[in-house]
Every structure is written in C-alpha cells, then in structure tokens.
Amino acid sequence: MKDDFLYREISGNIARLIREKVLKAGDKLPSVRLLCQEHGISMNTAKRVFWELEAQSLIESKPQSGYFVSQLPYQRLPLPAISKPLPVGNNNEPDGLIKKIYSTRGKKGITYFSMGMPSSELLPLAKLNKEIMLATRRLPASGTEYEPLEGNENLRRMIASRSVSWRGNLRESDVITTAGCMNALSFCMMALAKAGDTIAMESPCYPGSLLLARSLGLKVLELPTHPATGVEIDALKKVINKINLCLLVPNFNTPFGSCMPEENKKEVVALLAKHGIPLIEDDIYGDLYFGTQRPKCCKTFDEEGNVLLSSSFSKTLAPGYRVGWVVPGKHKEQILKLKFVHALSSSSITHEAVANFLASGRYDTHLRKMRAALQQNYIRYIDAITEFFPEGTKVSRPQGGLALWVEFDKKVNTSDLFDIAIKQKISIAPGRMYTLQDQFENCMRVSLGLVVTEEVRGKLKVLGRMVRGMGDF
Amino acid sequence: MKDDFLYREISGNIARLIREKVLKAGDKLPSVRLLCQEHGISMNTAKRVFWELEAQSLIESKPQSGYFVSQLPYQRLPLPAISKPLPVGNNNEPDGLIKKIYSTRGKKGITYFSMGMPSSELLPLAKLNKEIMLATRRLPASGTEYEPLEGNENLRRMIASRSVSWRGNLRESDVITTAGCMNALSFCMMALAKAGDTIAMESPCYPGSLLLARSLGLKVLELPTHPATGVEIDALKKVINKINLCLLVPNFNTPFGSCMPEENKKEVVALLAKHGIPLIEDDIYGDLYFGTQRPKCCKTFDEEGNVLLSSSFSKTLAPGYRVGWVVPGKHKEQILKLKFVHALSSSSITHEAVANFLASGRYDTHLRKMRAALQQNYIRYIDAITEFFPEGTKVSRPQGGLALWVEFDKKVNTSDLFDIAIKQKISIAPGRMYTLQDQFENCMRVSLGLVVTEEVRGKLKVLGRMVRGMGDF
Numbered sequence: 001m002k003d004d005f006l007y008r009e010i011s012g013n014i015a016r017l018i019r020e021k022v023l024k025a026g027d028k029l030p031s032v033r034l035l036c037q038e039h040g041i042s043m044n045t046a047k048r049v050f051w052e053l054e055a056q057s058l059i060e061s062k063p064q065s066g067y068f069v070s071q072l073p074y075q076r077l078p079l080p081a082i083s084k085p086l087p088v089g090n091n092n093e094p095d096g097l098i099k100k101i102y103s104t105r106g107k108k109g110i111t112y113f114s115m116g117m118p119s120s121e122l123l124p125l126a127k128l129n130k131e132i133m134l135a136t137r138r139l140p141a142s143g144t145e146y147e148p149l150e151g152n153e154n155l156r157r158m159i160a161s162r163s164v165s166w167r168g169n170l171r172e173s174d175v176i177t178t179a180g181c182m183n184a185l186s187f188c189m190m191a192l193a194k195a196g197d198t199i200a201m202e203s204p205c206y207p208g209s210l211l212l213a214r215s216l217g218l219k220v221l222e223l224p225t226h227p228a229t230g231v232e233i234d235a236l237k238k239v240i241n242k243i244n245l246c247l248l249v250p251n252f253n254t255p256f257g258s259c260m261p262e263e264n265k266k267e268v269v270a271l272l273a274k275h276g277i278p279l280i281e282d283d284i285y286g287d288l289y290f291g292t293q294r295p296k297c298c299k300t301f302d303e304e305g306n307v308l309l310s311s312s313f314s315k316t317l318a319p320g321y322r323v324g325w326v327v328p329g330k331h332k333e334q335i336l337k338l339k340f341v342h343a344l345s346s347s348s349i350t351h352e353a354v355a356n357f358l359a360s361g362r363y364d365t366h367l368r369k370m371r372a373a374l375q376q377n378y379i380r381y382i383d384a385i386t387e388f389f390p391e392g393t394k395v396s397r398p399q400g401g402l403a404l405w406v407e408f409d410k411k412v413n414t415s416d417l418f419d420i421a422i423k424q425k426i427s428i429a430p431g432r433m434y435t436l437q438d439q440f441e442n443c444m445r446v447s448l449g450l451v452v453t454e455e456v457r458g459k460l461k462v463l464g465r466m467v468r469g470m471g472d473f
Numbered sequence: 474m475k476d477d478f479l480y481r482e483i484s485g486n487i488a489r490l491i492r493e494k495v496l497k498a499g500d501k502l503p504s505v506r507l508l509c510q511e512h513g514i515s516m517n518t519a520k521r522v523f524w525e526l527e528a529q530s531l532i533e534s535k536p537q538s539g540y541f542v543s544q545l546p547y548q549r550l551p552l553p554a555i556s557k558p559l560p561v562g563n564n565n566e567p568d569g570l571i572k573k574i575y576s577t578r579g580k581k582g583i584t585y586f587s588m589g590m591p592s593s594e595l596l597p598l599a600k601l602n603k604e605i606m607l608a609t610r611r612l613p614a615s616g617t618e619y620e621p622l623e624g625n626e627n628l629r630r631m632i633a634s635r636s637v638s639w640r641g642n643l644r645e646s647d648v649i650t651t652a653g654c655m656n657a658l659s660f661c662m663m664a665l666a667k668a669g670d671t672i673a674m675e676s677p678c679y680p681g682s683l684l685l686a687r688s689l690g691l692k693v694l695e696l697p698t699h700p701a702t703g704v705e706i707d708a709l710k711k712v713i714n715k716i717n718l719c720l721l722v723p724n725f726n727t728p729f730g731s732c733m734p735e736e737n738k739k740e741v742v743a744l745l746a747k748h749g750i751p752l753i754e755d756d757i758y759g760d761l762y763f764g765t766q767r768p769k770c771c772k773t774f775d776e777e778g779n780v781l782l783s784s785s786f787s788k789t790l791a792p793g794y795r796v797g798w799v800v801p802g803k804h805k806e807q808i809l810k811l812k813f814v815h816a817l818s819s820s821s822i823t824h825e826a827v828a829n830f831l832a833s834g835r836y837d838t839h840l841r842k843m844r845a846a847l848q849q850n851y852i853r854y855i856d857a858i859t860e861f862f863p864e865g866t867k868v869s870r871p872q873g874g875l876a877l878w879v880e881f882d883k884k885v886n887t888s889d890l891f892d893i894a895i896k897q898k899i900s901i902a903p904g905r906m907y908t909l910q911d912q913f914e915n916c917m918r919v920s921l922g923l924v925v926t927e928e929v930r931g932k933l934k935v936l937g938r939m940v941r942g943m944g945d946f
Contacts, residue, residue: 095810102813106621120614128617129609132822136602141593144601144791148579179652179795179816186815194690195668212814217667318617320821322652337568340575341685342659343652347820348793349605 007045010035011052018058018069029059029067051261055228057397060291077386080394080407082232085203085222085437087239093214094433097415098207104427111450111459114429116254117319118402118449122373124357124366128318131353139352146345149336151177151325155355159325162358165294166286168309170327176335177325177346181284181312182208184326187342188280188308189245191334193218197244202231204405204434204443206254209247209282218245220436227396227405230260233267240275251295252285255405255434255445257398259295269301276306278331283311285401287367290375295400305329313354315402315449316367321350371400373451378404380452381460388464390473402449407431407442411471414444420466426459480518483508484525491531491542502532502540524734528701530870533764550859553867553880555705558676558695558910560712566687567906570888571680577900584923584932587902589727590792591875591922595846597839601791601826604833608825616825619818622809624650624798628828632798635831638767639759641782643800649808650798650819654757654785655681657799660815661753661781662718664807666691670717675704677878677907677916679727682720682755691718693909700869700878703733706740713748724768725758728878728907728918730871732768742774751804756784758874760840763848768873778802786827788875788922789840794823844873846924851877853925854933861937863946875922880904880915884944887917893939899932 017023030038035046050067053059056079059067101114136142150156156175163170178184185208193199195217201209203222213220221243224235231248248268250260260268272279281298289295299309308331312324323346328335357363381404385393389408396405408414414430421428431443450456467473490496503511508519523540526532529552532540574587609615623629629648636643651657658681666672668690674682676695686693694716697708704721721741723733733741745752754771762768772782781804785797796819801808830836854877858866862881869878881887887903894901904916923929940946 102622106618117619120617123614123617125615125617129615132609133606136605139793141596141793142598142602144593144596144598144793145579146590146792149575179820180818182815182817190688208814208817211810215663215811215814319619320612320614320617320818322816322818322820337684338688341681341688342655342815343795344655344681345653345793345795347652347795347823350820350822 006039006041007048007052010039010041011049014049014053015056015058023069025069025071027069029069031066051263052229055259055261055397055399057228057399063292077382077393077395080227080396080405080443082227083203083225083439085224085435085439087221091214091219092436092438093211094207094435097430097433098211101418101427101429101433104422110425110427111456112427113446113450113463114427115447115449116402117315118370119451121451122370122449123317124362127362128353128357131357132349134356135349135352138356139348143349143352145348147348147351149340149345151175151346152348152351152355154359155323155351156325158355158358166296167300168297174327175325176328176332176339177323177351178339179322179343179346180314180324181282181310182212183322183343184310184312184324185209185247185280185282186212187326187335187338188310188328189213189216189218190338191331192278192280193245198242199245199247200236200239200243201247202249202253203437204255204431204440206249207433210436213247214436222435222437225256226258227256228258229264230256230258231268233264233271236268237271240271240277243277245280246272246277247280247282248298249282249285250298251283252288252398252401252403254285254401254403255429255431256396257401257403257405258396259399262296265296265298266301269298269307273304273306279307281307281309283309284315286311287316288371288374288402289400290371290378291399299327302329305331316370317354317357318350321354322347323351323354374402374448377448377450377452380457381446381448384452384457384460388461390468390471398448402447404446404448406444406446408467409471409473410442412442412467413470414442417444417466417470421463424462426463428463479512479514480521480525483512483514484522487522487526488529488531496542498542498544500542502542504539524736525702528732528734528870528872530701530872536765550855550866550868553700553869553878553916555700556676556698556912558697558908558912560694564687564692565909565911566684567680567908570903570906571684574891574900574902574906577895583898583900584929585900586919586923586936587900588920588922589875590788591843592924594924595843595922596790597835600835601830604826604830605822607829608822611829612821612825616822618821620821620824622813622818624648624819625821625824625828627832628796628824629798631828631831639769640773641770647800648798649801649805649812650796650824651812652795652816652819653787653797654755654783655685656795656816657783657785657797658682658720658753658755659685660799660808660811661783661801662686662689662691663811664804665751665753666718671715672718672720673709673712673716674720675722675726677728677904677913679722680906683909686720687909695908695910698729699731700729701731702737703729703731704741706737706744709741710744713744713750716750718753719745719750720753720755721771722755722758723771724756725761725871725874725876727758727874727876728902728904729869730874730876730878731869732872735769738769738771739774742771742780746777746779752780754780754782756782757788759784760789761844761847761875762873763844763851764872772800775802778804789843790827790830791823794827795820796824796827847875847921850921850923850925853930854919854921857925857930857933861934863941863944871921875920877919877921879917879919881940882944882946883915885915885940886943887915890917890939890943894936897935899936901936
C-alpha cells in the first residue's frame with residue numbers, strides 16, 4: 001500500500017512537470033536506478049512510475065537509451081478518471097440507443113465518428129480483390145465446398161506463424177477459424193458459461209460483448225478500468241469468488257484504447273488460472289499498436305491453456321470478409337463441437353484470400369501504413385478537440401487501436417447530443433452504449449478509423465459548438 | 474378411424490397391384506370421383522389414397538389428366554416402417570460416431586456415400602466464379618465493409634421474389650440473411666427456447682439439428698415419422714403439451730427424403746399455432762423436387778407469423794459460400810438482435826454473388842439440370858441396391874432432396890459396416906447418427922448428391938458384399 005501511494009505520488013509529480021512544460025518534449029528522464037536512489041524506492045516501484053507515465057503517453061521509451069518526454073501534443077488534455085461501475089451484476093441494456101445508432105448506419109453524406117472499423121481508404125482493396133479472384137482458382141471446387149471443421153489450413157498456419165510477434169508460438173493445430181471475432185467470442189461464451197453465470201468485463205466495454213453475454217443469460221459484472229492501463233486488478237481480485245468467466249480486451253480495447261502493462265497481463269492470467277476461471281481474451285486490435293513493438297497478449301503468459309484468445313482481420317483488413325479465429329487452449333473440443341452445430345463451416349473464399357494475402361508478406365507493409373495513418377488521425381483529433389471543445393474535456397490515451405474516449409462536463413448528455421448531431425449529418429457513439437449501467441452519459445467514443453480530413457475537422461468544430469450549447473461553457 | 478383404416482386398405486391394395494405389375498408403368502388410375510363411387514368413400518378419403526400412393530412414388534399426377542402409375546422402377550423395393558422412437562426426451566448423442574465419420578471428410582480417393590452436399594460436378598462453378606469477381610466490383614468498398622444487419626438487400630429481394638413458387642408472397646423486409654442454414658436454425662432455437670425446454674423433431678433427423686438443440690441444453694423429443702409422408706401428426710398431437718418448440722423439415726428432409734402432404738402441413742401449422750408453439754421450418758431441400766411442382770412450405774399456411782422458415786443455398790449452389798436466410802415471422806426483432814451479437818454481418822462477397830446469380834435468371838436453369846441429375850442418381854442407386862444388396866433391403870421414397878434411406882436386416886450393424894468399408898475407401902453414414910436414441914443401427918443414408926458413375930456402382934457392389942457378409946443372406 002505504501003508503494004502504491006509512492007508510485008502514484010511520484011508519477012503524478014513528473015506528469016505535472018511535463019504538463020507545465022518544465023520537462024519538454026524530447027527531454028530525457030532519469031534512469032530507473034537514479035529514480036530509486038533519489039526517492040529511496042524499490043526497482044519495482046520505480047518501474048511502475050515509468051509504466052504509468054508511458055501508459056498516459058506522457059513519456060516513451062527508446063531501446064537502450066531510456067525514457068524521454070513524448071513528442072505528442074496530447075498531454076495538454078486531462079485523462080478521464082478510472083471508471084467506477086457498481087460492483088453488482090447489472091442489466092440495463094442500452095437497446096434502444098444502439099438500435100437508433102445502428103439504424104443510421106451506412107447512409108451517404110453522414111460523417112461517422114461512431115464507426116467501429118477502419119475507413120475503406122485505409123484498406124488494400126485492389127490487392128484483396130486480386131486475392132479473392134485467385135482464391136476461386138486455388139480452392140478445390142472453386143471454394144464452393146465446406147471447409148474442414150477447424151478451418152482453412154493455410155490461414156491457420158499463417159495465424160500460428162504470426163503469433164511469434166507476441167511470443168505466442170502457436171501451432172496450426174491450436175487455431176480454429178470463425179466468421180469474425182464476435183463469432184469466436186460467441187463460441188467461447190457458449191462453451192464456458194451457462195445462463196445465470198456471471199462474467200466480468202472491463203467498463204466501459206464493447207456493446208456487442210455486453211449484449212452477447214446478456215443474450216446467453218449471463219450476468220455481467222463490470223470492472224473498474226483505467227483509461228490507459230486497462231482493468232484494475234485489485235477490483236478483479238475483490239470479485240474473484242463471484243465470477244465464472246472473464247472477458248478482457250487487454251490491447252487497445254474499445255472504447256478506451258487502453259493497453260494493459262505486461263506485468264498486469266501476467267498477474268491476471270495467474271490470478272484467473274489459480275481460481276479456475278477461464279479468460280476470454282479479445283485481441284482484435286493487437287496489431288494496431290502505435291509504439292515500436294507489438295504488445296504481448298495474456299495468452300503469451302498462459303501455461304495452462306486457460307486463456308481463449310479471439311481475434312479477426314475485421315479491424316485491419318476487411319470487416320465484410322468475416323475472417324476471425326480462436327485459440328481455445330484446453331477447450332478446443334468444446335469449441336469445435338459448437339462450430340459444428342452453429343456454423344458448420346466458414347466462408348471459404350474470403351478465408352483463403354486472407355491466408356494468401358498474409359503469405360504474400362503484404363500484411364506487414366499494410367499494417368505499417370495503417371498504423372501511421374491511425375496515429376495521424378489520433379493527433380488530428382486531439383488538435384481539433386483542444387481547439388473546438390470546451391476546456392476540461394478529457395480524453396483517453398490510446399496507444400493503438402481504433403478508439404478514442406472523450407469525456408465532457410457532466411452537463412453534457414451525449415445521447416441527446418446524438419439526436420442533435422444526426423440532424424447535421426454527424427453520427428457519434430454515446431458513452432451509454434458501452435455499459436449496462438447508468439454511467440458515461442457525458443462521454444463518447446470517436447473512431448480513429450475515420451480519416452480526419454479538413455472536412456471532418458470542420459464537423460468536429462460543429463460538434464464542439466453543439467457541446468458548448470449543452471452547458472454554460 | 475374407419476376412414477383411416479379404409480384409405481390404408483385401398484391404397485395398400487392398389488400398391489400391391491402395381492408391385493405385381495397388374496397395373497403397369499404409365500397406366501391411368503381411376504379418377505377421385507370414380508374411386509369414391511366404387512368404394513363408397515368420401516372425397517377426402519379418396520384423395521388420401523392418392524396422396525399416400527404418390528408419397529410412395531408409386532403413382533404421379535399429371536395436371537388436368539389425373540393419376541398414372543409411376544415410370545420409376547423403385548416400387549420393387551419395400552418401404553421402411555414408420556419410425557418408433559421412444560416418447561421421452563433422450564440424450565444419447567452419437568458423438569464418437571459423428572467425429573469418426575467427419576475425421577475422414579475431404580480425403581482424396583474415398584467414395585463418399587456419406588456426403589451431405591451435391592458433388593461439385595453438379596454446380597455451376599464457372600458462372601459462380603464470375604459472379605464473385607463481379608461482386609467485388611459492385612459492392613461498396615469492394616465488399617470489405619459490414620453489411621446492413623438484415624443482410625444484403627439484393628439477396629433479400631431475390632429470396633422474397635422467389636417465394637412466389639411456394640406461395641410464400643414474402644417481402645424483402647421479411648427476410649434476414651445468415652451464414653448458412655445451420656446459422657439460421659441456431660438463431661431460431663436461441664430466440665425461442667431456453668435450457669431445459671423440449672423441442673420436437675422428426676426421427677430420424679439431421680444430426681446437426683439434434684446436436685444444436687443439445688448444445689443449447691434442450692431436450693429433444695423425437696417423433697414417429699413416415700418415410701414418405703414425414704412426421705406423424707397424431708404422434709405430435711399426443712405430446713403437444715410436453716413441448717416448447719418444434720423443428721420440422723417438411724420437404725425432402727434428410728435422411729428419409731420424405732415430403733409432407735399439403736394437408737399435413739396445414740394441419741401442423743394450425744395445431745402448433747393453436748398451442749402457441751413456434752415452428753422452425755427447415756426448407757433447405759425445397760427447391761430440389763423431382764416432381765412437376767415445387768412443394769409448398771408450412772410457412773405458406775402460416776397466418777400468425779408463428780413459423781420461422783430457414784433455408785440456404787448450400788444444397789443447391791455452394792455450401793462453402795455460407796449463404797442462408799431466415800424468415801422469422803413475428804420473431805424478427807429477436808433474430809436481428811441475435812444476429813447482431815453472434816455474427817454482426819454475413820460474408821458480403823458471397824452473398825452479393827448469389828444475389829446476382831439469382832437475378833440473372835440462371836438459378837432456375839441450373840436447378841432444372843440439377844434436379845434431373847439427382848433423380849438420375851436416385852434411379853441408379855435403386856438399380857444397384859436391387860442388384861447387389863440382400864433381398865429384403867428397404868429404401869425410402871425421396872420425392873426430392875439429397876438423401877435416400879436404406880434399411881437392412883436387423884443383423885446388419887452399419888456402424889460396424891463403416892469401419893469395414895472405410896478400409897476399402899468407402900465412406901457411409903450409419904443410421905445411428907440420425908437419432909439420440911438406440912435405433913436405426915441397421916440403416917444408412919446415401920447421398921443423391923454423389924454422381925453414380927460406373928465406378929461408384931462398383932463401390933456399391935463392394936458394399937453389397939460387405940453387407941451380405943454381416944448376416945447369412
């Protein structure tokens with residue numbers, strides 16, 4: 001507890017120095033060793049100070065050189081607080097709201113800050129089309145036949161070989177393909193829980209996961225979550241005896257964009273394994289890191305097969321292709337059985353096309369470009385929010401992914417803001433969508449997948465005016 | 474009851490006359506009116522006589538001309554009896570057996586009498602490939618985007634417009650697309666039942682449906698089923714107060730290939746509606762009729778939106794495309810919600826490709842050819858079974874679809890036969906797969922989707938020898 005207090009105090013002090021420009025962009029910070037000596041703290045506490053600052057994107061590490069004050073401008077905007085959902089299973093589904101927002105999907109002329117996928121300008125369409133055509137030639141019977149139950153062999157091999165980047169060291173036989181990530185999550189939840197069970201998730205959290213759990217009759221326990229470092233482990237510990245299952249999005253989850261530090265991942269994996277609680281890990285954003293290295297997964301530290309890793313190419317290549325997968329660990333037989341009865345086979349042509357796109361080596365080139373573009377969008381959002389939105393507007397610190405969380409003054413109701421904005425052909429995603437409780441009414445998620453052009457910047461200006469109109473700013 | 478006895482007696486007598494060649498192929502039968510006069514029976518009873526004979530493929534009707542003795546040779550082989558499953562929910566899953574059979578799937582050099590789809594020679598591959606390519610050009614963002622939640626608009630319009638053929642008169646807004654028929658059935662069961670509920674199905678029945686129900690924790694009540702006319706309505710009436718849900722495959726179900734007479738469809742729909750029990754209708758084989766007219770669906774007679782019609786193009790165009798749909802009647806909102814959380818979107822390119830294939834008018838041409846080919850396979854099977862298999866072998870009377878049911882003497886165990894046959898590179902589908910009870914051990918399903926070439930005929934000869942070896946024939 002003393003350490004806990006100390007690292008928060010020290011990191012708070014350094015953060016203030018950065019915000020007040022005493023420490024400037026590019027300045028080198030003292031080494032871990034020096035920090036220990038200066039403050040009389042342990043190595044572990046010193047490391048936590050740097051992780052905390054790094055998680056807030058205030059500093060960045062350079063290999064073999066140490067920590068430096070970040071070049072990015074967004075330290076000007078304050079960070080939202082750790083979420084505080086009620087510690088009880090809640091069931092207040094934002095059904096009407098979600099329906100309303102989805103009913104405006106896919107219309108021309110609307111600017112979709114609400115969209116949960118990359119804009120098609122960021123996708124390698126021509127190359128994908130070519131792969132689709134080649135797939136019809138390469139597959140037996142032109143891809144009209146059912147796939148093997150485990151899924152396309154080439155695809156499973158490529159997914160396994162790519163797992164080296166997060167030290168997954170998977171084999172092809174560890175992977176089962178699915179029709180997208182939601183389909184994978186659906187199989188995992190069905191395999192591991194029954195109606196009446198309790199599942200723990202981050203709060204705020206992707207609405208699809210919340211509603212999926214509810215549709216299976218599960219109670220959802222929302223966990224306090226740090227906007228930069230993800231789920232609060234102490235909070236998870238407190239409810240560990242009340243839950244049957246846990247779903248986390250450790251890397252760049254939506255809507256916060258938070259990323260769990262490696263130590264936290266390790267701790268969560270060990271904690272859940274010790275209590276025999278399976279962990280469903282949704283890693284759909286893992287490849288979209290803004291830093292220099294792909295973050296590891298919880299699965300990286302899973303020695304017992306207790307983690308079911310789910311992901312897809314919907315956020316990096318083609319949402320409409322429905323290409324996802326699950327690495328189910330020791331639950332493989334159950335997942336295969338569920339795939340047999342609920343799906344039978346995936347869509348063979350798109351799965352083969354993605355497999356060959358991966359095999360061509362083009363995926364990494366594409367990802368590099370895409371990550372740069374997303375980070376660029378992020379910076380432009382921050383600029384616009386700083387300029388157009390009321391002072392005191394808080395934003396999360398995504399270190400990757402497609403989501404940025406914006407928190408307004410309590411006077412601003414974003415569900416009302418949706419109604420006003422849609423009339424001006426602006427679609428936003430109100431915070432209330434991301435919870436089963438009455439919270440986040442003054443928040444919204446914006447999509448980093450939307451290219452922030454001058455025109456889009458203009459829409460943010462309009463939106464800023466609307467927000468100002470909702471309070472006396 | 475007197476009528477029931479009478480129509481069975483009269484139809485039995487006529488059937489004997491046909492088998493003994495007193496009535497020959499092509500002979501005209503007396504009119505309904507004449508039959509009434511001759512036997513002193515009501516019009517309804519006379520009609521039932523003809524339906525029964527037609528269901529057994531002994532006679533066929535010609536528009537405006539009346540009934541004629543069928544040209545087909547298979548009346549020589551006796552019909553299996555009405556199935557007699559135990560009238561209790563049973564749970565004896567043929568897991569090991571199904572796994573064993575699936576593990577041999579997709580290997581070269583094996584003759585798959587067990588396969589549940591049309592051989593690729595029967596599919597319009599070149600035209601489908603062209604449609605796939607065109608779909609990537611026509612769809613926004615080349616098909617990489619999510620579809621609208623209800624599914625591809627063109628496809629839904631085409632499905633609705635085709636429903637005229639079974640007097641469905643659907644509108645586009647009645648249809649929701651899915652990733653194949655199993656996916657549709659999965660949504661329907663999830664929407665309408667909870668763990669512990671009881672679902673009634675035909676017996677024998679498609680294993681996927683049995684296991685799907687079991688995976689959702691449902692109890693399955695198997696119903697006595699006539700090999701030619703489908704589910705026994707009296708049996709359904711007896712258990713009507715014990716069931717929460719009913720799943721039927723009224724048109725050419727697998728494995729019997731039976732087709733419910735129109736009157737039975739009407740009666741079942743009314744019965745279930747009266748008791749507030751939803752009917753899931755699986756019509757996946759409906760387009761594959763051997764007669765002159767597409768059979769109607771139960772949905773045709775559904776006035777209350779109590780029938781959820783599920784189907785796909787997996788048996789007629791491309792299993793690997795995963796293009797299915799559901800017409801959920803009054804349960805539309807629930808199905809949409811389930812699609813949102815379990816699937817989010819279908820695979821856009823294959824759905825658009827099928828939509829355009831339908832719009833081009835090629836589907837009907839293709840179906841005509843395919844139906845003729847399936848019927849040809851059927852006749853060749855019957856020839857080979859008559860020649861190579863022991864006397865007393867019984868077969869069902871499919872009037873369409875992909876399945877033919879073969880019943881051997883009780884001494885023949887088809888699960889053992891599988892083990893013997895697979896060593897000779899012959900894969901069969903043992904009867905035990907199609908039930909959760911200990912029955913049908915002396916039966917097997919053969920696939921009409923397999924083109925019965927001379928080589929395949931040779932395999933049937935080998936199989937016939939194996940069967941003979943299992944008893945003292």
